[in-house]
Each structure stands twice: as structure tokens, then as C-alpha cells.
Amino acid sequence: xxxxxxxxxxxxxxxxxxxxxxxxxxxxxxxxxxxxxxxxxxxxxxxxxxxxxxxxxxxxxxxxxxxxxxxxxxxxxxxxxxxxxxxxxxxxxxxxxxxxxxxxxxxxxxxxxxxxxxxxxxxxxxxxxxxxxxxxxxxxxxxxxxxxxxxxxxxxxxxxxxxxxxxxxxxxxxxxxxxxxxxxxxxxxxxxxxxxxxxxxxxxxxxxxxxxxxxxxxxxxxxxxxxxxxxxxxxxxxxxxxxxxxxxxxxxxxxxxxxxxxxxxxxxxxxxxxxxxxxxxxxxxxxxxxxxxxxxxxx
Amino acid sequence: xxxxxxxxxxxxxxxxxxxxxxxxxxxxxxxxxxxxxxxxxxxxxxxxxxxxxxxxxxxxxxxxxxxxxxxxxxxxxxxxxxxxxxxxxxxxxxxxxxxxxxxxxxxxxxxxxxxxxxxxxxxxxxxxxxxxxxxxxxxxxxxxxxxxxxxxxxxxxxxxxxxxxxxxxxxxxxxxxxxxxxxxxxxxxxxxxxxxxxxxxxxxxxxxxxxxxxxxxxxxxxxxxxxxxxxxxxxxxxxxxxxxxxxxxxxxxxxxxxxxxxxxxxxxxxxxxxxxxxxxxxxxxxxxxxxxxxxxxxxxxxxxxx
Numbered sequence: 001x002x003x004x005x006x007x008x009x010x011x012x013x014x015x016x017x018x019x020x021x022x023x024x025x026x027x028x029x030x031x032x033x034x035x036x037x038x039x040x041x042x043x044x045x046x047x048x049x050x051x052x053x054x055x056x057x058x059x060x061x062x063x064x065x066x067x068x069x070x071x072x073x074x075x076x077x078x079x080x081x082x083x084x085x086x087x088x089x090x091x092x093x094x095x096x097x098x099x100x101x102x103x104x105x106x107x108x109x110x111x112x113x114x115x116x117x118x119x120x121x122x123x124x125x126x127x128x129x130x131x132x133x134x135x136x137x138x139x140x141x142x143x144x145x146x147x148x149x150x151x152x153x154x155x156x157x158x159x160x161x162x163x164x165x166x167x168x169x170x171x172x173x174x175x176x177x178x179x180x181x182x183x184x185x186x187x188x189x190x191x192x193x194x195x196x197x198x199x200x201x202x203x204x205x206x207x208x209x210x211x212x213x214x215x216x217x218x219x220x221x222x223x224x225x226x227x228x229x230x231x232x233x234x235x236x237x238x239x240x241x242x243x244x245x246x247x248x249x250x251x252x253x254x255x256x257x258x259x260x261x262x263x264x265x266x267x268x269x270x271x272x273x274x275x276x277x278x279x280x281x282x283x284x285x286x287x288x289x290x291x292x293x294x295x296x297x298x299x
Numbered sequence: 300x301x302x303x304x305x306x307x308x309x310x311x312x313x314x315x316x317x318x319x320x321x322x323x324x325x326x327x328x329x330x331x332x333x334x335x336x337x338x339x340x341x342x343x344x345x346x347x348x349x350x351x352x353x354x355x356x357x358x359x360x361x362x363x364x365x366x367x368x369x370x371x372x373x374x375x376x377x378x379x380x381x382x383x384x385x386x387x388x389x390x391x392x393x394x395x396x397x398x399x400x401x402x403x404x405x406x407x408x409x410x411x412x413x414x415x416x417x418x419x420x421x422x423x424x425x426x427x428x429x430x431x432x433x434x435x436x437x438x439x440x441x442x443x444x445x446x447x448x449x450x451x452x453x454x455x456x457x458x459x460x461x462x463x464x465x466x467x468x469x470x471x472x473x474x475x476x477x478x479x480x481x482x483x484x485x486x487x488x489x490x491x492x493x494x495x496x497x498x499x500x501x502x503x504x505x506x507x508x509x510x511x512x513x514x515x516x517x518x519x520x521x522x523x524x525x526x527x528x529x530x531x532x533x534x535x536x537x538x539x540x541x542x543x544x545x546x547x548x549x550x551x552x553x554x555x556x557x558x559x560x561x562x563x564x565x566x567x568x569x570x571x572x573x574x575x576x577x578x579x580x581x582x583x584x585x586x587x588x589x590x591x592x593x594x595x596x597x598x599x600x601x602x603x604x605x
Contacts, residue, residue, distance in 0.1 A: 132310065136317055138535065138583055171535065178531045214492075214528065221438070221485075228441050235443045236549050238561070251443065258447055259455060269444040277439035284435065287492070 025289040032285020038278040046098040049091050077267040080253065086264065089250055090271050096246040097227050097275070100161060104226035105219055107165030112172025113208070113215065119173070120180025121203050131177070134170050142167040146233065160239055164226050172218050179211035220283025224276035231272055247272045300592055307588035311581070318580045319369065319573065323362055326572050333378040333567045352378060354569075365573070374577075375570030379562070385574035388559060393578060395465055396548075396555035400541030402471060403478035407536075410483040412529065415490025420517060422495060430487065437484025446477045446550040463552040474551045478544055482536055486529060493525040500524075527597050534583075534590035541582055 027033050071078045077086035119130040146163035183189065184207060192202050208215075227247075233239030234248025235255065247268045254265030332354065334345045349355045353364060368375060374385035411434075418430035453473060454462035461470050497503065498521055506516045545557030556575055563571035 132314055135314055135584060135587060136321070174531065174535070175528075178528070182527070224439065231441055232443060232546055235441070236546060236561075251441075255443070255447065258451065262451070265444075265447060269441065269447075272441055273436075273439050273444065277436060280435050280439055284431075 022289045026285050029285045031281045035278040035281035039282055042275050046094040049095045078263045086267055090267055093245045093247045093250055100230045101223040101227040103161050104164040104168055105222040108168040108172050108222045109219055111169035113176050116173035116176025117203050120177035134173055137170050164229055175214055175218050179214055180207050183207050183210055216287050224279040304592050311584040322573055322576045326569055331567055374574040377568055377571045379566045379568045385570050389574055392556045392559050396541055399544050402475040403540050404537055406479035407482035407486055411486025412490050415487040416494050419491045419494035434484040434487040438481050442546045445480050449473050465553045474547045478547045489529055493528045497521045497525040530590055530593050534587045537586045
């Protein structure tokens with residue numbers, strides 16, 4: 001995703017070759033390469049979970065009394081108080097958690113980069129005005145925005161997606177702006193301007209590609225942090241709630257019985273941790289590979 | 300520098316006014332009023348209550364009343380905590396949240412920045428790998444999991460630290476650690492990336508070739524420049540730590556602003572929502588102003604106009 005965005009301004013041939021080049025380099029970083037496949041696996045799991053899996057997240061075995069059992073061969077991660085299989089529910093929960101992460105990152109990237117680039121490049125009064133805008137957007141507590149969006153759009157998946165998107169673009173905007181403020185004082189920008197290039201070209205061809213490293217690092221944080229935000233919101237009872245099933249709602253159910261049945265909290269938490277960790281490792285690798293300045297690999 | 304700070308703080312007034320206006324509109328757009336939850340109340344009493352708090356007046360009139368009172372420093376009263384003004388409630392809750400937030404921020408900086416610098420300087424060695432694994436794992440754990448884990452180990456299993464309320468310094472240990480954990484990891488990663496970038500610059504090589512020792516170069520030259528991106532995130536981070544401690548306040552039953560804000564939203568306690576939001580906003584503006592000034596001290600090339 002980051003690769004295609006990075007080079008979207010370059011011709012098609014270069015686009016393909018640069019992506020392949022990046023991937024080949026990524027293979028040389030073990031942690032990032034493993035993380036790449038773990039991310040693929042988790043995404044696949046999320047996609048397949050909607051199509052029907054052997055274990056249903058909603059059915060429970062009425063014949064036996066398998067309620068609140070600890071992990072065993074029959075129920076790999078145990079069961080909840082209704083006798084529903086936690087393993088099935090965790091797999092099913094991935095669908096919501098993963099899509100929330102991706103959509104939020106997409107929104108944050110598009111909104112944040114555009115906004116930050118305009119602010120940083122134009123500078124002066126426009127910059128002041130736009131940054132006060134970010135201040136105001138920041139000043140509204142996320143919680144209030146989320147509750148309001150939830151009420152206006154309807155509480156549920158779409159509501160929380162919109163809410164997370166709306167509250168997560170400001171960080172990227174600030175970062176892009178700070179990068180551009182610093183970069184535009186560099187000599188090569190002066191050279192580009194002297195060569196007669198217009199503002200849009202300078203921003204898209206010179207400033208943004210050079211700021212891409214930090215932007216990728218920021219996006220690296222956005223997918224997993226959206227997953228974390230959703231789970232945290234649901235955990236404290238302000239995000240999704242039953243019958244919606246995400247890792248956050250599962251963890252929230254588990255918190256209530258931390259003392260007696262820690263497995264209810266442990267397994268959803270473990271999946272959140274693994275997914276977020278993989279995304280973070282992958283992002284680290286992508287940064288080393290795609291950022292022209294880190295020169296980890298020469299040639 | 301001082302002029303810039305004053306200028307930034309003066310622009311805070313219109314920003315606060317916009318925040319007040321937006322919040323005013325937003326909270327009234329959310330369906331339900333402050334007294335709807337009390338289903339057993341007869342309509343006549345609800346009407347009387349609304350009249351007492353002037354909620355039966357049209358919005359524009361309520362707005363003018365509110366802003367007029369606000370200019371006199373009157374934040375209004377709570378509809379739910381009977382006989383308590385918003386100022387009362389906030390003056391108890393703010394110190395708790397600020398104390399918790401700053402302790403966590405300082406912990407996070409003290410752990411994060413040295414860890415990141417150490418990793419960058421020893422790039423590729425086991426120190427780097429270990430530091431980065433720990434910090435990557437650190438940003439990957441949700442706060443509630445760390446909280447639950449710490450409560451389980453120190454509260455339930457070892458029984459050495461209190462796991463709830465806010466009374467003695469011992470009560471601060473687990474909440475501050477929980478809150479500082481992921482910011483520390485985040486700062487470590489950011490510092491490492493930033494220091495690595497700076498270490499490749501020509502002037503770092505020049506400083507070294509002029510005979511400056513390795514650590515002297517790092518501390519006097521590299522770190523000063525590398526900290527610019529770190530300072531960028533400190534503004535939002537401070538605000539997040541002070542205002543966003545809601546999960547921690549929830550886990551450890553701490554009477555801070557986060558808790559009052561959420562109860563206020565659920566109760567549609569309009570004045571309390573407004574008061575909390577304005578305090579959040581003011582804190583944020585002040586931290587951001589300080590950050591912008593800090594920018595210029597660190598990198599005078601940047602022309603921040605305010």
C-alpha cells in the first residue's frame with residue numbers, strides 16, 4: 001500500500017519495478033519478512049471468517065455443560081459464560097478489527113497528507129490558519145466526536161470507522177507539515193524552484209517523497225493504533241457492543257472475570273498484540289526499505 | 300521568543316470560543332436531555348427542572364447566556380451532582396489528571412529518549428535489537444492489557460501495591476507505569492529513527508573529524524537536531540496523557556477528568572461537558588504553544604509564524 005502511494009506520480013513501468021525491488025529488499029530483513037506473512041495470514045483469516053468457518057462464533061453446545069471451561073483440545077481457547085467457543089469468536093472478531101485498522105489508516109493518510117502538505121508548503125498565514133484548524137480538531141475530545149458520530153450515523157461499525165477516521169488524521173497532518181517546513185529550506189528545493197518547477201510538482205516530486213519515511217512510520221502506527229483504539233473504546237464500553245464481535249468487545253467481556261477466568265481476556269489480548277506487533281515490524285522493515293535516506297542497503 | 304509565546308496564547312482565545320461554540324452545538328444535537336434518564340419523573344417536574352436551568356429557552360438564548368457567564372469565569376452547575384458547580388468538580392479532578400499525566404510523561408521521556416539514542420548509536424548490535432524489540436512490543440500492547448497484567452501481578456498475586464483509588468504515592472505507581480508504557484516505547488522508536496537520520500549528516504562527520512569525542516558529538520550536536528521530531532509529538536502526547544488517561548482512570552478507579560467527562564456525556568450534563576472540553580482544549584493549546592517555541596530554540600532555520 002505504501003509502495004504504490006509512494007510512487008504514484010511516476011510512470012507505470014517504474015512503479016512495478018520499484019515495488020518489486022522494495023519487496024526483494026524486505027525479504028532480507030527477517031523480522032519484517034515474517035511479519036509480512038503474519039499480516040497476510042491474519043488478513044486472510046479476517047476475509048475467510050466472513051465466508052463461514054467450521055466453528056460458529058454464536059452457536060453453543062447445548063448437550064454438554066461446556067461453559068467457562070479452560071483451554072482444552074476440544075475448545076482450544078476455552079469457552080465463555082454461554083458456552084461459545086473463544087477460538088471461533090476470536091477468528092470471527094478479526095474481521096471487524098482488521099478492517100477498522102485499514103480503513104482508518106487510509107482516511108488518515110489521504111486527509112492528513114493533503115492537509116499537512118498544503119500547510120507546510122504554503123507557510124505563512126495559510127499555515128497558521130490550517131494549524132489552528134488542527135488545534136481545534138484536536139481540542140474536541142475524541143470521545144465526544146465518536147459519541148456524536150455514533151448518534152448521527154447510527155452506532156455500529158460504520159459509525160466507529162467514520163469516528164476513528166475523523167480523529168486520526170491530525171497526527172499525520174502535523175508530521176507532514178513539520179517535515180515540509182524543514183525540507184523546504186534545503187538546497188535541492190531551492191534548485192528545483194530555480195529550475196522553474198511549479199509548487200505542485202515540487203510538493204509531489206521532491207518534498208513528499210523525501211518526507212515519505214516519517215509518513216510511513218506514521219502510517220505504521222495508524223493501522224495498529226486504530227485497532228488499539230477500537231479495542232480500547234469497546235473495552236471501556238464506548239465502542240462496539242454485543243452482538244457486534246471484535247477483539248475489543250471480547251476483551252471487554254473478559255475483563256469482568258479477570259480474577260476467576262483470565263483466559264477470557266488473555267486470548268483476545270494475545271491476538272490484538274500479535275496483529276499489532278506484526279504490523280509494526282512490517283512497517284519498520286518498509287521504512288528501512290523505502291526511505292531513500294536510511295541507506296541500509298547500498299545499491 | 301517570549302513575544303511568540305504571548306502571541307500564540309492570545310490566539311487561544313478565539314480558538315477556545317470556537318471550541319465552546321462547536322461543543323455547545325454538538326452536545327445539544329445528541330438526542331436526549333439531562334433529565335430523560337429519570338423516567339419516573341412526571342413531565343411537569345421535568346419541565347420545572349428545565350426551566351430552573353433555563354433549558355426550555357431556545358438554543359441561541361442559552362448560548363448567549365452561557366458565553367456571558369463564561370466571560371465572568373462562571374462555568375455553570377452540574378445537573379447531576381446536585382449543588383456542585385462545574386468549577387468545584389474540575390478543581391478536584393484536574394490536579395489528579397495532571398499529576399497522573401505528568402508523572403507518566405516524565406517516566407516516558409526518561410525511559411524512551413535514552414533507550415532510542417542508545418539503540419541508534421549502537422545500530423545493528425544486540426543492544427539495538429533488544430531495545431527495538433522491547434519498544435516494538437511496547438507499542439503493540441493495549442493499555443488495558445498492561446493494566447490488567449500489572450494488576451494481576453502486583454495486586455492479586457504479589458499483593459504489594461494498591462490497585463485502586465488515588466491516595467498515597469504508592470497508589471500512583473501502577474497507574475503511571477500503565478500510562479507511560481506505550482508512550483515510552485513510542486518515543487524510543489521515534490528517537491532512534493531521528494538520531495539515525497541525523498548521524499548521517501555531513502556536519503556530524505565534520506564534528507567527529509575535528510576531534511570531538513563520540514558521545515560529545517551525539518549529545519551536543521546530533522541529539523539537539525534529532526529531537527525536533529520528538530518535540531513535535533510531545534505536544535499531542537502531553538495532551539493525550541493528561542486527557543486520555545480515561546482507560547487508566549477506569550481500570551484503577553481514579554477520580555480524574557476522564558471519568559467525570561464520560562459520566563457527564565452519558566448523563567448529558569451539559570455544563571460539565573462544556574467545562575471539561577474547554578479545560579482539555581486550553582491544556583492542549585498551551586502545550587502546543589510551548590512546543591512551537593521549543594522548535595525555534597532547537598532549529599532556528601524553521602520559520603514558524605504565529
